[in-house]
Amino acid sequence: MDRLRLTKRGLLRRLVQLNACLAILPLAVHAQQETTESEDIEEVVVTGSFIRNSAFAQNSPVDTVSQSDLFESGAPSMSNYIRDMTYTQNTDVVSNVLATQDGSQDSVGASFNLRGLGENSTLTLVDGIRTIAASVSTSVPEIAIERLELVLDGGSALYGSDAVAGVVNIIPMKEFEGFRTRTFYQRTQDGAMEDMNLSAMWGKSFDNDVSYVGAFEARTKTPLMQYERPREWMMDDGSSVSGSPGTWRQNVGADPNINLYQSHGGTLEGSLLVDPACGTFNDGYPGHGQGKFPTPSGVPVGSFCRFEYTSMFAYSAESTDYNAYNTLTWEASDWLRFNATLNNAYRVSSLRTTSTTAVNGNNRAALIVRADHPANPWGFDVSPYTWRPIAHSYTHLPQHLDPGDGAREYEFHTSVNRLKVGAEYDISDSWVGYTYYSKQEMKSMSDSYSVHLGKLQLALEGQGGPNGNEYWNPFGTSDPRHPNFDPALGNSEELTNWIFERDANFVTSRDYLDIFETVATGDVVDLWAGTVQMALGYQWRDLEENNYANPFDAAGWDYNTVIGAPLPKDERFFSETRAIFAEFQIPLLETVDLQVAGRHEEFTDFGLETTTPKVALRWEALPSLAVRASWGESFLAPTPSQARPFVQGENCGEIFDGQDPFTGQQLTGGAQCSSGNPALGPETSEIRNFGFTWEPSGQLDGLSLSMDYQEIEYTDRIRSLTEEDTVAFQFQQFVAETGVSAGSYDPTPGSATRQQADAWLRQYSQNPSAPVVRDEDGNVQFVYRQDTNISSVWVDLFDVKARYTLNTNDWGTFAATLQSTYYETYEYEGLFGGRQPALGLQNADTGIVPPLPQYKANLRVNWFRDNQSASIAVNYWDNVEFDAVAIDRYGDGWTAPDTIEGEARTDVRYAIILDDYLNSEFTVSVGVNNIFNERPQQLPISGGFESRLSTPWGRQFWMSVEWLPGF
Template identity: 25%
Template sequence: MKSLRRHRLTTAVHVSLLLSALPVVAFAQDATTDTTTGQQARTLDTVTVTGTRIRRAEVEGQVPVQVLTREDIDRSGFTSVADIVQNLTASGSALNTKFNSSGNFGFPPDGGGVGAGAATVDLRNLGSKRVLVLVDGIRWVNESSASGVGSSVDLNTIPLSIIERIEVLEDGASAIYGSDAIGGVVNIITRRSIDGFALNLHYGEYDEGDGATYGADFGWGGRTDRADWFLGASYYKQDDISAADRDISQFPVPGTGLSNGSSATPYGRFVFQDPNTGQVYSITPNTGATDPTYTSGEPDCPATRSDDFHCFTTDDRFNFAPYNFLLTPSERKSVFGQVHYDFTPAVTGYLKVLYNQRHSVNQAAPEPIFLGTDAGVYNHWAETDLVIAANNPYNPFGFDLTTVGPNANLFLLGRRPVEGGPRVYEQDVDTWYVNGGLQGSFGSEHVYDWDVNFVHSESSADQTNYGSYNLKRINEALGDVNACLAIAGCVPLNLFGGPGTITPEMLAWIQPVVHDQSENKLTSFSANITGDLFTMPAGPASFAAGFEYRKYEGSYTPDPITVAGEYNGVPSGATSGSYDVNEAYAEFNIPLTRDSAFGKAFDVSLAGRYSDYSTFGGEFTGKAGFRWQIADELLVRGSFAEGFRAPSIGELYGTFSRFDATLQDPCSGAGATLPNCVADGVPAGYEQPNPQISVVTAGNRDLQPETSHSYMLGAVWSPTWGTNSSWSEKFDFGVTYYHHTIQDAIQAPDAQTILNRCVATLDAEACSHYTRNANGAINSFNDILDNLGTINTDGWDVDLGWTVPSQSWGQLRVDWRNTFVGKYDLTNEVGAKEPRSVGIETNDSAIPEWTSTLATQWHKSNWGVTWTMRHISSLTESCAGADGFPICDVSSTANTPSLNHLGSVTYHDLQVTWDTALFKGLQLIGGVNNLGDKDPPVCLSCSLNGYDASTYDLPGRFWYVRANLKF
């Protein structure tokens, strides 16, 4: 007879009906008959849940674990892992396919690249790199973005079809799992087997008739006396939505017209000094004017002109927004299989293999070409070595325009070659995962479970960029015409004639196809053992212990023209590095009392892990918790945990890269006369030439780990008057308080904060980050990673679950999940608070004070209906240079900046299911997300598309249909 301990959940699985605050109760049982009483008794099997490595029959623990079952996943209406976990109330802002990343966000300072086409998860607003993602308890490889070495897991590499359930631990767990588990753990449990075949088909689109999502999943599984297996394949495709197809995304900043448009236009903007007269001009061709007779009294432009140019004004700016994607297209194909085989009654072997392929696309407006001393693009071909020769046949001014030496007279040339088409970034990402191992048990009086496993996984990405330019070749094509013609293939370039004047021959010389590559690898070996040490008066003392070895390898290889410094886009250097870690851990659960004056039960748990990294040495983390079952209906629990996060490969070894930040220079316009601006070298009349200021960042090999402390205290109440009564089959209420403190957080200081601090105080450290040229423009901004600042956050999870007994009209179930963020403070290296805080929208992310999900489920016979309400509380943001526009609802004063109010949003989702009798095993599902057609609030500071894509749904209703067939 097989050992009962090797069968998980053989008769029943119970998952607590409470949500994020409620612990998970899972048990397995085999029924046997007592020969004396004739009644059946249950023998509890042992299982392991996220948050502990101890296998035991009763796993209601010291930490909150939220379990999303397969039924929960299907009821959500979402078709990706990321969409599901990003809609948890404890989730913060994270990357998803609503971000049109490439070409717009540049390179983030962690060296991870823009993550184009990827999707991540953030818990407790601590960042995706502080969340550990596991698959069946084993670490998953970090993403490859093709533009850096990522430090987060791309959830798009894990197909939804292979998932049995998702367990989310909302507590620090470094002592249990090691690095990265500061904000929490997402453990994805795969389908081990099914009986027969399963086919799932789905289709959905927005009510505008776009953004179609469709796919198919196929599964086959079975079992014999000694083996069980599962094989699945899935296909998923998501079509794009253009930013031009929604009102909110048609302009760079909704409600402000062209004020935040680009000064790089299809007609061109030219800021230069005439060497013959000393006059400075800021002009554009009349053909590009809204009103060709418009005159201006700007200090760098004469009031009137008699030639073919006029003074550049806001009306001449370029609206780049309609060229962007509001929803990025993505196509994913995957195959997954696993098999378990009992070699003996006490030893089982297993093998799991996954291959996932993703093709995704991002698109941005035609790439601007910025030349001149004020261009701020960190490229000598554009800023210090350029000469637009007087003999260039397209130079209309009759003299050299140059950035060279003391005679430099070209300050800014902004031209957007629409002839070259939009920037298109195509990513092809391949992910491999192989996991094999043995598991078993031994012992008689005390039975011990053990396992050993080996994992190797790789994620590699290739990104192809169409629509960019080679600055060296632009330089050659603008220079002396005879020198250009002496170079094979060089064609003189016309940047002055307006749209249509850059010919295909000119484009062939200056427009390359750019290829970038990146790769992440993870190799891991671990061995674990768990069981009961000895029996105490209150029960057995149990433990888990083990060893783990991991090796991380990563690289990013940009295109040769990028390495050579010729790329017109975001410059970056190659990155390559690796490190390994050896770890040992031990965990104990000690029952102190049972059925005493102190209540039903009181247990304590202790855990510790020592990690030895090849990059910085050793680190120890510990954790302690308690579980106090005061009565059958009341449980109190708490924990204290130390945590750490090792610096990633990108953070350690990332080389030169640039992040194009949207910043407001306090010294622009009227601010130029401020005493500190004058002292900073800003001349009177200075106007910020471009809202984007390039910030250079890089990794730091001297980085040390981030460290953290986490506290959790919660209670679960299941009153007897709400159990098995006429009005309530079960009623549960839970509340959890959490607190996280992270010290030595790895980050680059916020660029806007640095700029504001320098201007306000002339603080030497802040002012050392950037320099200005003679015209006042910021021409360098350095922001290198370091162990800076502290993060403090706390809040509450409050949850309720209620099941109404079955009636003639059916059965009703209500689940209400709430997260209230009480505090989120991020202080920088000098102890000053950074802008990010509760109720504030900043840097394309938000921390709402209250997020809530209320799900009401009704079912009767073969029918089921689910109505879900998702609520996000209101936010505020700086008007980000949009002062004076009606959208700013708080007027600016000397002490009160102008603010934009982002109202609260509640989404309504509806789903209907029918287990049809037309065909055995067929289930039909239809639903609508955002049934009320609620638009996201307008965001002025967001980089793209007029709203925060990490917090809100896309504008419009999304309807879908599904068919699930088992046979």
């Protein structure tokens, strides 16, 4: 049952909570990333603690990325920067339609994925506040980012749910005087892809103790189509058995009447019938992976006509981002400070996909071509088995398709709005408090075209078009390039446009997040070794998720809405959370202090509550050497939409990839559907960390060395099974229940083991909630996917960061920074039990872990002299073992390699500051990313290379100009 966002009773409850919190303000503080000064030492709050301290190294492993690190990298966006961090894996930068492990790969909206444990396992904060949108492109304009702070040993004890792998805090600038603007332009060597960015920041500190900072950023990225990278495309299995021309079967016993939006009532019998037009007009066109317009009439392969769709897809999607940031700070008195921050982000993503989808469940159940259809080549009733209405057709492409490659372009619009108001105040000489309220909204809209199922049914019966008297020809003879083309069999422009409906600027979802938090920190008691400090706080969060059904879908008119399944409807989900948390910093000796933290969190709408502790110890063994150790637990609660009820046939789409172990056939041709799971529980992790930071003086002055050893045990992970995982699990059930050996199983029809499997599947299909639905021949029709607590992961690793700065008299200053992560262990337990090794493997056949190089490192050398600087950076990842199934649809001779060779990409940069030019300061930077033009290793898999490790951009040139006016 829906609940109002704020009833009178709810308002009263909030007021009671607010007053209770204000009553304990002398015992509470917020984690502010600000610097305060005492008489002789500087006390700083760093992400990972609510308590100020003056230590040069923290109790937990914390990495900091400065504004200059982002700028000097030459990365066109933060998404590209974080992909190369040694402790991140599987960051969504390259689009790959078939690779869905650990989230989609659409190159839009990348977020942090620490340790490859999942993007949802890293809590992203903006100015210390959790954000409704984890995408880094919607945080704040990059010109206004002061630094990033990353806690690498979990953080639920302080920050709550989602901080399983760690915490990232994006800290914006709060003070700035003047005006600064920056332009950035980058393009690939061949000009196929461009990145452009214009940003500005302005600020002023007024005499009345008011400070203001504003910033704006506009960024646009052009698409990189797959046909623009023929080297990678050459080995890509970008094809489907569902095309036009397609494959058909005889329909027996169908209702002679038209059953709009319902089943035709017949059964499909006999062998597969390949459209006779398949492969008949490919002469003069390039072959697989060799050009923009390949194989327009498909390629006959076995009992199917394969449709190559990769010319319609992009390796990098087109997108435009706008981001505005405004913050106002008022020093009301010497003990009270107010702050208000407003952040607004808007993104338009122009994605590309096939001209039409292939919803084979509807094709087989609802569509029929009668024997008397003028284009029917067989003379009896047939229904499409693997087919889509339009592929590479010349027959009057609909007006919304790209005339160049036939791609269907559709837009996603995403807006994120955040408002935060807060106050920081001195409670006493040793106590400070902070209270804030944040209101956030994220809205998504879609603008696309869909096939109207009812109109398509009518058109196949000769009742289509504006006048209701036209036939839709679903066969290859509709194309003028067919050798026996008859204009009477062509599909008119009016008919083609008529069968499509536009979903213009439809709001698909709208989410709200409200947060109230109050915290205070201060001294508690003096011990002989020092003062015990304490922080105590309360947080209330209210998340509302609204998913809206497209009216076109809700009426059952959409070709993509599975008939017989419940029609989609608007859904509303809630998650209210209340938490109390405390932290103590206890000096055990003058050089040893103990940090103890804990948080109790209640999810009132789930009936779920959990308490997470953390203990950390720091020993300053020398003035230049600090040793640390920490242990903590973290958790991740399911989202409201993940825990929604399961509805069979919900959110269905085409299966593009995978192999069925029962039949030995590809899963392409079936449909996959996803729904909720109300039985979900929280994910939990336990992290142990041991490390040190050494900053020596004397002859080694300028050296900073930090190393950490970490053990992670991550249990009950919520994963959405891939189609392959789901079908493979079904096969494992068959093996376990029948005693048939997987090694001796023969998928050939008629074999003893196949007959045994067919009998088992018939019994299995009696279960109405079975996750796999098959036809009478055993072929997969539907795979139902759910988020499930299905896996555990065990990780042991080393993080190392070293920096050395050398000052010379004549040659300037040199600084070298090395950062590396070495995994000693990375194992997982999935559906089939037992620990499975993941380290050094591609992990192609599981959605539980990504490709995992054992070693990943970054080395950067900077040079500074007067107003000039330069840098060279090398990013490296180690070999991984190739374990995917090599796919060679067309007999091109592709074979599986043993290893995916590691990559070392080198970037160079030079900058000069013109500080006395037109009464202004200009910083001009130029650079070349991937200067040696390293390209991904060609692999016979989806995408043509391992897109979760490599990028197909090649060499890129960039230039940036920053202007700081003299006024």
